[in-house]
Amino acid sequence: MNILVCFKAVPDLDKLIDEDWVIDEELQIDTGFLKPILNSYDEGALEIALALSDASESVGVSVELGALTIAGTRATPILKTLNALRFKRVVRIHSHDDFRFRPMAIASILTQYVLRHAPQEVLLLGRQTSIGENERTHLLLAEMLGWPCITQVTGIEPVDMNHLMVTSQADDGQLQQRIQTPCVLSIGDAPNTYLRVPTLIDRMRYGKRPIEILSSMDFHLADETEALMDLEVLIHERPGILIEGQTPEQKARELYEVHLKERLEKR
Amino acid sequence: METPFRSNRNVILTNAIKGEFQMSLKREQIVEALKKIVGEDGVITDQQVLKESSVDRFRRFEAYHGVYSLPLPAAVVYVNSTDAVAAVIKFANENKINVVPRTGHSATEGGLETVLENSIVVDGSNMNQIVDIDTYNMQATVQCGASLQALDDRLRDQGYITGHSPQSKPLAQLGGLVATRSIGQLSTLYGGIEDMVVGLEAVFPDGGITRIKNVPRRAAGPDIRHVIIGNEGALCYITEVTVKIFKYFPENNRFLGYTLENMKTGFEILREVMVNGYRPSVARLYDVEDGSYHFSHFAEDKCVLIFVAEGVKPIAEATAIAIDEIVTRYDECVKADPKLIERWFDHLNWDPANLAQEKTEIIETKNVCNTTEISANWGIIHDIYDVCIQRVRDEIPDLTLLGAHSSHSYLNGTNLYFVYFYNVVDCRPEEELAKYHLAIKKIIVEETIKAGGSMCHHHGVGKHRTHWIEKEYDSSYYILKTLKRAFDPNSIMNMGTIIPLESK
Numbered sequence: 041m042n043i044l045v046c047f048k049a050v051p052d053l054d055k056l057i058d059e060d061w062v063i064d065e066e067l068q069i070d071t072g073f074l075k076p077i078l079n080s081y082d083e084g085a086l087e088i089a090l091a092l093s094d095a096s097e098s099v100g101v102s103v104e105l106g107a108l109t110i111a112g113t114r115a116t117p118i119l120k121t122l123n124a125l126r127f128k129r130v131v132r133i134h135s136h137d138d139f140r141f142r143p144m145a146i147a148s149i150l151t152q153y154v155l156r157h158a159p160q161e162v163l164l165l166g167r168q169t170s171i172g173e174n175e176r177t178h179l180l181l182a183e184m185l186g187w188p189c190i191t192q193v194t195g196i197e198p199v200d201m202n203h204l205m206v207t208s209q210a211d212d213g214q215l216q217q218r219i220q221t222p223c224v225l226s227i228g229d230a231p232n233t234y235l236r237v238p239t240l241i242d243r244m245r246y247g248k249r250p251i252e253i254l255s256s257m258d259f260h261l262a263d264e265t266e267a268l269m270d271l272e273v274l275i276h277e278r279p280g281i282l283i284e285g286q287t288p289e290q291k292a293r294e295l296y297e298v299h300l301k302e303r304l305e306k307r
Numbered sequence: 308m309e310t311p312f313r314s315n316r317n318v319i320l321t322n323a324i325k326g327e328f329q330m331s332l333k334r335e336q337i338v339e340a341l342k343k344i345v346g347e348d349g350v351i352t353d354q355q356v357l358k359e360s361s362v363d364r365f366r367r368f369e370a371y372h373g374v375y376s377l378p379l380p381a382a383v384v385y386v387n388s389t390d391a392v393a394a395v396i397k398f399a400n401e402n403k404i405n406v407v408p409r410t411g412h413s414a415t416e417g418g419l420e421t422v423l424e425n426s427i428v429v430d431g432s433n434m435n436q437i438v439d440i441d442t443y444n445m446q447a448t449v450q451c452g453a454s455l456q457a458l459d460d461r462l463r464d465q466g467y468i469t470g471h472s473p474q475s476k477p478l479a480q481l482g483g484l485v486a487t488r489s490i491g492q493l494s495t496l497y498g499g500i501e502d503m504v505v506g507l508e509a510v511f512p513d514g515g516i517t518r519i520k521n522v523p524r525r526a527a528g529p530d531i532r533h534v535i536i537g538n539e540g541a542l543c544y545i546t547e548v549t550v551k552i553f554k555y556f557p558e559n560n561r562f563l564g565y566t567l568e569n570m571k572t573g574f575e576i577l578r579e580v581m582v583n584g585y586r587p588s589v590a591r592l593y594d595v596e597d598g599s600y601h602f603s604h605f606a607e608d609k610c611v612l613i614f615v616a617e618g619v620k621p622i623a624e625a626t627a628i629a630i631d632e633i634v635t636r637y638d639e640c641v642k643a644d645p646k647l648i649e650r651w652f653d654h655l656n657w658d659p660a661n662l663a664q665e666k667t668e669i670i671e672t673k674n675v676c677n678t679t680e681i682s683a684n685w686g687i688i689h690d691i692y693d694v695c696i697q698r699v700r701d702e703i704p705d706l707t708l709l710g711a712h713s714s715h716s717y718l719n720g721t722n723l724y725f726v727y728f729y730n731v732v733d734c735r736p737e738e739e740l741a742k743y744h745l746a747i748k749k750i751i752v753e754e755t756i757k758a759g760g761s762m763c764h765h766h767g768v769g770k771h772r773t774h775w776i777e778k779e780y781d782s783s784y785y786i787l788k789t790l791k792r793a794f795d796p797n798s799i800m801n802m803g804t805i806i807p808l809e810s811k
Contacts, residue, residue, distance in 0.1 A: 073647045075604040117603040237674040237707040
């Protein structure tokens with residue numbers, strides 16, 4: 041069973057300080073000085089794929105893992121890590137284009153990769169990324185391929201060469217389904233999805249295996265009906281009051297007397 | 308694999324069982340007596356609190372898995388005044404009960420572990436007042452539990468800083484920082500905590516309160532501040548600290564970063580900067596592995612050199628220009644965008660949110676990071692680096708990262724901070740330290756002492772480097788042991804810390 045995890049390396053926006061949230065004329069925010077990290081949902085997808093591969097051995101299902109990103113060279117350290125974790129196929133579709141808010145373009149590239157370059161039975165994607173993504177890539181990809189798509193996936197277990205047991209979050213609870221491949225699975229808030237860490241020995245032995253590099257120029261981009269027109273920094277602020285006092289007891293007293301008592305008595 | 312650490316712990320427990328360190332009072336009697344001294348509210352006997360208070364960050368992997376293998380303390384006592392500290396310690400001394408002094412609880416070397424039955428953990432974190440900020444005499448006085456972050460924030464509002472900025476700044480408190488001879492990221496300009504402390508107040512085991520006055524210098528015999536600074540709670544309890552403060556000119560800060568091919572060149576550059584008298588606040592050198600953890604976005608497979616020049620504008624500018632001239636003479640060095648360095652520094656420190664994330668990551672991945680810091684003269688530092696990296700790589704299983712950086716340089720040498728991550732494989736939580744961290748520490752400490760360096764640069768000895776303390780001190784161990792005997796004759800102060808338990 042060929043399983044491909046499509047992931048994105050993103051800047052660690054938690055480390056962007058207020059003064060760096062500057063939008064330039066190209067509608068870009070300079071994040072070049074931040075170390076790229078794995079998009080958290082994609083990290084979950086990669087770890088779930090590895091766990092699925094581990095579990096497949098015991099049920100006699102042969103799994104071949106691949107990982108693919110559309111990115112420039114800044115994603116290379118992450119790709120090397122995936123090599124060290126023994127993903128069989130590690131692919132970078134080279135591009136410096138701006139793919140923010142362009143799920144149609146990304147889905148069309150991924151579709152062509154699967155149809156023309158490397159047939160797959162299962163595609164795993166994180167549900168969304170921290171920049172320029174609106175939670176639609178997996179749906180568009182499934183539509184283009186004509187495959188079913190399960191969203192909010194939190195766990196996958198192997199069944200046989202053509203089926204997976206997929207756990208997902210539904211509105212009314214957890215849903216477990218036996219899914220026939222091929223399928224697109226979108227990983228949601230899955231538990232325990234920090235990516236495992238390869239050993240130094242595996243880094244040396246496998247980390248430097250060649251990365252398959254393709255060019256985005258070789259892919260036809262689907263017609264897009266949307267374009268990024270404007271960006272605005274959203275400032276989420278809530279008013280706060282600093283309570284002064286010499287001791288925690290004094291502060292607690294003021295909190296209660298001045299700010300809470302009246303509200304509590306009204307209830 | 309030899310595991311002196313396990314046998315060390317066995318000695319501790321065996322001695323406790325034999326009654327060598329046995330106290331005269333039962334657990335309940337200790338708790339009742341403490342309540343009379345500090346009041347009911349100040350004495351905590353909740354089992355979970357006692358478990359968490361039996362360890363520090365050294366045993367965090369065990370703690371994350373709910374495993375607590377050391378004797379639990381009889382109580383954690385929150386003290387609110389120097390007099391309360393004196394009363395508690397006097398009581399402990401009269402009844403030969405082990406006392407573990409604590410403030411921020413961020414120690415990393417086991418110094419806060421309770422290795423004897425029914426110890427009393429004396430927590431000074433409620434003594435958190437900033438007593439005085441004296442901008443004319445350029446010193447600030449704080450109680451032991453004052454947060455370094457709070458002090459520094461208060462000072463910055465007035466245009467000053469402490470100059471002390473360890474990674475634990477959001478967590479650590481002044482008493483603990485002084486007790487462990489802490490050092491901060493700006494040490495190359497401002498010095499370690501020992502260079503900042505002007506005067507102190509401390510409680511010794513007989514309950515006596517000692518104050519060392521705040522003066523610019525003294526030549527009235529030995530500098531007795533150093534009996535207290537770095538005592539790790541093994542001689543006395545620090546209750547108040549006065550430190551120097553410095554004027555703060557963040558607008559003048561100059562950040563410099565370079566990539567280079569090898570550590571030997573990096574050490575040469577650091578040495579050249581220092582011996583020519585330049586004093587950047589930050590001078591750091593990362594090897595390829597450690598650098599990859601922080602800087603892979605601009606320095607893949609490269610070593611990294613970082614400098615920060617600060618102070619008044621002419622000095623900051625001249626320092627930055629001179630350092631840049633030195634570095635650019637080395638062909639292999641390539642300059643990096645200063646913003647890469649500046650933004651990296653913005654997020655270097657650890658706050659409670661980082662600790663919570665680390666806990667989740669460790670539990671999920673079983674991937675643990677630990678460190679060992681040493682120092683040595685310029686002439687031997689690269690040899691120590693080489694042999695330690697080689698031996699650890701060859702001898703320790705399951706490593707996922709092994710690297711080192713130099714982060715504190717001096718006229719005559721520098722430190723090395725070995726950083727190692729490993730996957731915990733095929734062992735129980737309580738076996739993790741012996742299989743990995745202590746086995747690595749053993750290699751680094753033994754190779755460092757053999758070469759002529761110091762086995763501890765800034766974390767303190769704690770309870771797990773005591774095995775080598777005699778070798779560290781050599782003939783001067785006599786002085787250390789005499790200090791312990793003289794100031795703590797009843798062996799009640801944080802036993803097993805600095806000096807091994809069996810050789811009290």
